[in-house]
Amino acid sequence: xxxxxxxxxxxxxxxxxxxxxxxxxxxxxxxxxxxxxxxxxxxxxxxxxxxxxxxxxxxxxxxxxxxxxxxxxxxxxxxxxxxxxxxxxxxxxxxxxxxxxxxxxxxxxxxxxxxxxxxxxxxxxxxxxxxxxxxxxxxxxxxxxxxxxxxxxxxxxxxxxxxxxxxxxxxxxxxxxxxxxxxxxxxxxxxxxxxxxxxxxxxxxxxxxxxxxxxxxxxxxxxxxxxxxxxxxxxxxxxxxxxxxxxxxxxxxxxxxxxxxxxxxxxxxxxxxxxxxxxxxxxxxxxxxxxx
Numbered sequence: 001x002x003x004x005x006x007x008x009x010x011x012x013x014x015x016x017x018x019x020x021x022x023x024x025x026x027x028x029x030x031x032x033x034x035x036x037x038x039x040x041x042x043x044x045x046x047x048x049x050x051x052x053x054x055x056x057x058x059x060x061x062x063x064x065x066x067x068x069x070x071x072x073x074x075x076x077x078x079x080x081x082x083x084x085x086x087x088x089x090x091x092x093x094x095x096x097x098x099x100x101x102x103x104x105x106x107x108x109x110x111x112x113x114x115x116x117x118x119x120x121x122x123x124x125x126x127x128x129x130x131x132x133x134x135x136x137x138x139x140x141x142x143x144x145x146x147x148x149x150x151x152x153x154x155x156x157x158x159x160x161x162x163x164x165x166x167x168x169x170x171x172x173x174x175x176x177x178x179x180x181x182x183x184x185x186x187x188x189x190x191x192x193x194x195x196x197x198x199x200x201x202x203x204x205x206x207x208x209x210x211x212x213x214x215x216x217x218x219x220x221x222x223x224x225x226x227x228x229x230x231x232x233x234x235x236x237x238x239x240x241x242x243x244x245x246x247x248x249x250x251x252x253x254x255x256x257x258x259x260x261x262x263x264x265x266x267x268x269x270x271x272x273x274x275x276x277x278x279x280x281x282x283x284x285x286x287x288x289x290x291x292x
Contacts, residue, residue: 003069004078006106007136009044010177010210010233019228019284022046022082022212023277024238026053029270030245031068035075036270037277043285044078045277046106047071048236051086061094062102069103082138083107084236096129105136108179112140116165123173131174138212138234141169142181160199163206170207177234179212182227187239188218195223197230204231212236217243224280225287237280244272 009020021038025031025047038045047068049061057064065081072079081104086092095107109126111119123139130137142161161180170178180203183195193215204211210233216224217240224235252265259265 003073003103003105004044004080005136006046006080006082007176009046009078009080010136012044013233014210017229018287019213019233019235020044020046021277021281021284022048022084022234022236023241024048024050024053024084024236025064025068026056026242028067028071029266030241030273031071033241033245033270033273034277035071035077035079036274037279038077038079038281039075040274040278041281041285042077043281045281046080046082046234048082048084048238050084050238051088051091051110054091059091061091061098065102065104073103080105085110087111092126096133096135099135100133105134106138106176107135108138108140110140112142112179120169120172123169123175127174136176137174138177138179139169139173139175140179140181140214141166160196161203163199163202166203167206167208170209175209177210177212178207179214179236182213184213184215184219186215188215189239189243191218191220193218193220193223195219195227197223197226200227200230200232210234216240221283224283228284228287235280235284237277240276240280241273244276245269248272 013020023034023045025034031047034047049065049068054061069081072081083095083104085108087110109123111122127137159181182199184193211231212234213227213232214236216235216237248268249265252268
């Protein structure tokens, strides 16, 4: 296979009233496990690399992103590569300058923590630049919470996305997809988030671009299916993969504390990621079947 593009995958999701799953990769084992799980489920997906992951890898975009695009390109599944939650001006500049060469087709600029007028201004300026090089751009309105120590929680006043404000933001900025705050939160290790399905439906009716659900690791399967039915078109998953990954590593090391070869615990970690990815792909695929 060759690399898919984010715009193509989301266009297909819109056509089938389904959603594209977007999985965050931190290590090569994450990316390999994502590709295996998506292949096993017969699905399509995005491999995402966050700004935090770029910083973890020494602040350089090319090494980890280049590895992920090569894994995606060699996969038998349609996979695209996306840059997630980018806030730093220098990294945003680098992303625009290197995306085409690296095989990246989309990026999220995250200015939702800023005052509304600054979010609009920064997002609009970046969208204009990114579109000139063919990048699909996601942004956020409202605050999902749980990321980088941000204190605004998913259920606090001001956290939820207002449909009219979302429609105005999309029109003003020209974004291609919009992340919305509807009750989920980043970094959840339990699956008990309560989404506001009616709000998702109102936002979907008001906003002409695909809606993105962040913090999906904390959302139970039935709620994920309901969110897709209500209008979510991109579903971001990160923490669930890390829980599976570290759980597998921990189990191997607890069983043999003398173990020193990382391959002995990274193989199970990669497999645990693949299992989690395949299961989530099947949840979303089942929604598409029901919708048809």
